Amino acid sequence: MLKLAYDKMAAPSVNVCVESVIEHQIQEVNYDGQEIYVAPLSMSENLSKLAYKIDFFKDESEEKGKPTSEGEKETDEDKVLAPFQPSLWPWDSVRNKLKGALTEMSVLYDVLNIAKEKHYMVTDPVSQEAPELKASLQMLAKKKSLVAASQILSAGAERLKRVQAEMASNTQENFLMELLKLRKLWRLKKVHNTILGELSYKSAGSRFWQGGTFEVLKTSDLVAEGEVNTRSSSLDVSIPSELEGVAYIQVEVNDVPNLMDITSATLKMPAGLGTMPPDAYWQQRLEVAQNVLFCKELFAQLAREAVQIKGSTPHMVIGNQILTNVFPGVQLSIILCHYTGKEKKVALSSHKLEHNHVLEHSLHQLLRRVHDRNLNYSPPHPVNAMLGMTKRRRLAGPVATSRQELMEMSHSESLLEQILKQTKHSVLRLRTMRVIDQLAVTIQDPQICAHWSCLNNSLESSVRISFTCYGYEIIRNSLVLLIGTDSIRVVMKDGRVCSLSFEVTELRDLIQWQICQHQTMCVLHLAKVQGWTVLSMINNSGHADMEAYGTSSTVMLASPRGNVTMAFHSNPVSGQRLAVKKAELGGEVHGSPAVTAAKWAGLSGDYEEVNLQQLEGRNLVGKIDMLMARLNTS
């Protein structure tokens, strides 16, 4: 049992008794309801438990300000307790702490005593007065420190300058850097003491015999001692002499009067591109050399094919030229121009060379495609299949492909054939364009409008031509031309298809014939609008005289009242003719029962031709429209 006395300063002291409960703490309740109690703590156990709860460190700081007597009291208590249970381990720590506290207390007490008694020591506040400094002294110090700082800076600058100078003079490191750059862009290998590079397209699938090995040199080795190095880079490449210079493939499409103009096959060497400066950067030089090699390969391939292919007209290879016939009178010449700068200056370029850039580009593309095919095969490729076979060829065995199909499969178009096809197409397209433009300019009456499709490829393109008349735009006729390599397919408005050869006159005739038909259509349309009756309409009539080309189309119309008949005849060669017959409605009517209506009485009368030139109106349709309107009322 513990008793605590509480003192309160304000209230009169009342003794409050705090007792712990007599009931034992329940440790466990059994299933049968029996309770197991914890045995009550003994006096000493209780005390030690409470003592553990005391935080001595906390008390220490609080007690510092308190009179020492209390601490002494505690120590007394401790002293009482210590001998009481010397062997008890838990109390040992408490004892140590208390002992430590006592020591500190005693020291504090001593210090306080010393300070208080003033027998042994005097404590004074420290004076805060700053020492007075002279201006001259200050300046000197600053000067000194500045000098030190400037020395550090100048030393650093000196070092930087030295490094800079070292870098400029030391080409070895520079050379290695450039070599590293070169290594990233080109294939290099080391053979003994030299570094060799490769600029051919062999690794990209080319099978050209000529190699493109170049040597990598150090500029510092080339420049003599003492001489000033003017070159920008410390690395140089030596390119084999056959790849020096500038080369390109010139493609020309010429109109030649004869079947094949051999006289034009002179050695043309336009120096249009100029030469490479000898001190050009190595990357540029290598690229140009690579281009030379590529052009050589391309030309060699084309020349080989030109000799091998047995066409209807032979291809000719003369010097650096390949001549072939595209169409009669049109010649394609492919020229390899290789300008090394060592040739004598030939005074030519008097005639303008018509270089076809598109075809040159296609040639490059074609060869690159060949390279690509040499390396890459069409993707799904089984591991166990033979390399380089297409999927169709691989399946030829299991699906029992016939001999004929296999032969077709193995046939591939050569570069020359492909470029010839492209040339044919481009020539044909240009011709068509010219014909349509000419017709559009010369023929004003129906307006000709051409819409070129932007979706085309190098072998096919299409154009839609539409005819309209000014003021009557609602009447529209159109035809589509599909321009291929050798022929033009024409799809007309009604879906008929006809094929034309490469001769432009055929196309011109066809368009003019279509114009005639368009005009007949216009007249028919007018008849519908004006209420005239169509008596007959023949698109391709066999009447009348034979014309040079085309057929005439005829229309017969009757006016709403039936008293006027109009005949329209349109032919691409002889032009348009219009005739009108007026029936005079006579006064007397025959009493014949066969004559049922008055109009049958006036069948007689002659057709009179109308001079279309002198009729008033902007165009033919306008003129006929006006005439019809006039005849309606008569």
Added chain:
Amino acid sequence: MGVSCVYDYPVPDGRSGAQVVDVLQKQVETMGAYKTGNFHIDCETYQSVMLNSPKTLHILHNSEHPASCFAILDSGNTLVADTLFNGLMSNLKNYYQARKGAKIESKGQRYQLADFVLKIGSVSLAGSFKGILVEVEYSPSLVAMECWNLMKELLQSIVGNIAETPPQTLKPRMDETFTPTMAMLQYLEHFNNFRNKAAMSQPAR
């Protein structure tokens, strides 16, 4: 590849095979056909070694399908494969062995007559002449039923009355799409007949 029918052209007694072939070629040429090269069909027979019930495997090649190799079992199951299959057979020596002296082939001229391809081949078994096989192919069609009457007319003018009915192997498949395998099956049937005849005549000797 169109529909083709193969017929065995009987060699009359007292005439050699070469003579008959000559006559046939002349006949075809008078019909207006022109030569388009040679053709060659061969058949090799393999016998299974390990199995209790022996199985036969025929390997056929046709010059019309140069990339293919036809492997046909007795049951009629067919495998069409690459020519590399030949190499595979040599690796299977322990299971299938080639029957000695059983290589049979048909060789001859190939003729073209408009849409028809005519092939007159003399059959030889281990180097000795055994008979004549006439093949007529109609290229535009793929279903035998649809062009049989047309073919019959031409066939009857060449081989005569044997061509009254379609070939045995083709009969059940008249309305199916014709495949190169069907032609090979016809050849195989004729080859087997020639072999059996040769086997029959041998013990008598």
